[in-house]
Amino acid sequence: MHDQSDARQDLLERGYSRRQAARIMGVLGAGVAAASAGTPLWAQRNDGPDEGNFPKVRIGSNECWTGPFPVAQAEAAKIIGHANFYHPGTEVTDFKKTLATIEGVPADHILPWPGSSDPLSRIVVAFCSPKKGLVTADVSYEQPWGTAEWAGAKVTKVPLTSDYRHDVKAMLAADPQAGLYYVCSPNNPTGTITPIADIEWLVANKPAGSVVLVDEAYLHFSHAKSAAYLAAKRDDVVVLRTFSKLFGMAGMRLGATIASPALHEQLMRYDGKRMSTNLPLPSVVCGTVALTQKALIEQRRAEMIAARDYTFAHLKKRGIKFIPSDANMFMVDWGKPAKGVQDQFMAAGVGIGRNWAPWPTMSRVTVGSMADMQAFCAALDKIMV
Ligand SMILES: Cc1ncc(COP(=O)(O)O)c(C=O)c1O
Structure with missing residues (x-):
């Protein structure tokens, strides 16, 4: 990632005066470049948009399992x-x-x-x-x-x-x-x-x-x-x-x-x-x-909650720890390095999310459709024998 001095240097090399560069680097203008300066989200994902090698079940990026109403x-x-x-x-x-x-x-x-x-x-x-x-x-x-x-x-x-x-x-x-x-x-x-x-x-x-x-x-x-x-x-x-x-x-x-x-x-x-x-x-x-689709919003939320409840019941039955969630994602603790487990799921056609640095044994799983979560649970049963 570029740091601030790289960015300033870049501006100077592109012909900006020091004064102009300072202005662009300040609050007034820095947003132009900063809008793309955060860790690019696709770089965190496991479903390879550049290569197009998407897993069959995509529950890694907190997307919705279905399109707009x-x-x-x-x-x-x-x-x-x-x-x-x-x-x-x-x-x-x-x-x-x-x-x-x-x-x-x-x-x-x-x-x-x-x-x-x-x-x-x-x-x-x-x-x-x-x-x-x-x-x-x-x-x-x-x-x-x-x-x-x-x-x-x-x-x-x-x-x-x-x-x-x-x-x-x-x-x-x-x-x-x-x-x-x-x-x-x-x-x-x-x-x-x-x-x-x-x-x-x-x-x-x-x-x-x-x-x-x-x-x-x-x-x-x-x-x-x-x-x-x-x-x-x-x-x-x-x-x-x-x-x-x-x-x-x-x-x-x-x-x-x-x-x-x-x-x-x-x-x-x-x-x-x-x-x-x-x-x-x-x-x-x-x-x-x-x-404005109040009833459809409620219906979609209820659908997600049903798929999440199903998944949580399965994890409980198997004695696998997870953090109860109020949204369409949850952290599950495998008790071993999450990266390896994520790779195993991927090999089974189920793209789950990554881990976060403080929690190396946990993966983020997006709640997809009921069919997605059934596939997740079936893959889990094969992986965690
Ligand atoms: C908490 C949060 N904020 C913002 C975003 C950005 O999403 P978008 O640019 O698609 O609106 C995301 C995407 O995953 C997110 O999880």
């Missing part, structure tokens, strides 16, 4: 005929209004993005710096760590509590002057929820000028309360959403941030809002329709 797909398909216009109608506004109504926040607090990875890196670049660090739980989603390192910001990692919540008091104590406190709830890779009361405590006690980022990528798979109401009443809380998970739209690239207009301004200072308004229309329309 058919009703949303149908509306998305219709807009393609009008895609000669940047904005055939009010698609982006409709998206904002729909999400705002569902979350009970003002429409000017919603910004759509092409997925949530881009705004995640922008938020890190906007609020962290060599003087203001990032505080994260460990284990958690690692993309913001890579971006913070690139920006020359200190990354402070605080272990989860014994029941796998973010330890918000320890997070604040570990760096009381941080620029950004990152809370992923439900957390990737544990699927565990940090209670909203803990998030409220962090928001109330953090230093003025710092920001709390609540990444709710997996919220729809749980029954947890969103932190959107905090983003609606404060200037220093941002909620991050993606349509890559329950909504089955990972390949369509749609995400959203919920934050005050003032906070949003800080994420868009260099690109004049283009990134968050010129979006692929089928994705925007698909997302808008999907959001």
Whole structure:
């Protein structure tokens, strides 16, 4: 990975003056490069997108086992005929209004993005710096760590509590002057929820000028309360959403941030809002329709929970330890190096996830369809004789 001095050197070699390079490396412009500076997610995956050697059962990357709701797909398909216009109608506004109504926040607090990875890196670049660090739980989603390192910001990692919540008091104590406190709830890779009361405590006690980022990528798979109401009443809380998970739209690239207009301004200072308004229309329309499908959302969540319960019952029966989860993933402890077990599953056509550094004997497994989880359990029976 490039470090900050490499990036500065690169800018100078490309003909920027020192002053221009400093400006680009600063909060105003660093997001352009930083959006891609986190550890690339495909590099963490086991399903080799470059080679195309996908396993038969893909439960390694926390994707949904099925695509967008058919009703949303149908509306998305219709807009393609009008895609000669940047904005055939009010698609982006409709998206904002729909999400705002569902979350009970003002429409000017919603910004759509092409997925949530881009705004995640922008938020890190906007609020962290060599003087203001990032505080994260460990284990958690690692993309913001890579971006913070690139920006020359200190990354402070605080272990989860014994029941796998973010330890918000320890997070604040570990760096009381941080620029950004990152809370992923439900957390990737544990699927565990940090209670909203803990998030409220962090928001109330953090230093003025710092920001709390609540990444709710997996919220729809749980029954947890969103932190959107905090983003609606404060200037220093941002909620991050993606349509890559329950909504089955990972390949369509749609995400959203919920934050005050003032906070949003800080994420868009260099690109004049283009990134968050010129979006692929089928994705925007698909997302808008999907959001309103209350019964289908509940049905998909219930389907995932049934497949997860089935898997947990099997693991229990076999005496294999796992961390109970509220989302579409869980950590399972093999009691031996996880990499070898992951390879054995792969050889059996089942692509499970990787391990996280502090837990070398545990793998992350995504909850797929019931058929996927039956295949996982059958492969497990063969591997763990
Ligand atoms: C916690 C979390 N946040 C953000 C993302 C980024 O997803 P996307 O860019 O597809 O919205 C992911 C992807 O796995 C994730 O797990």
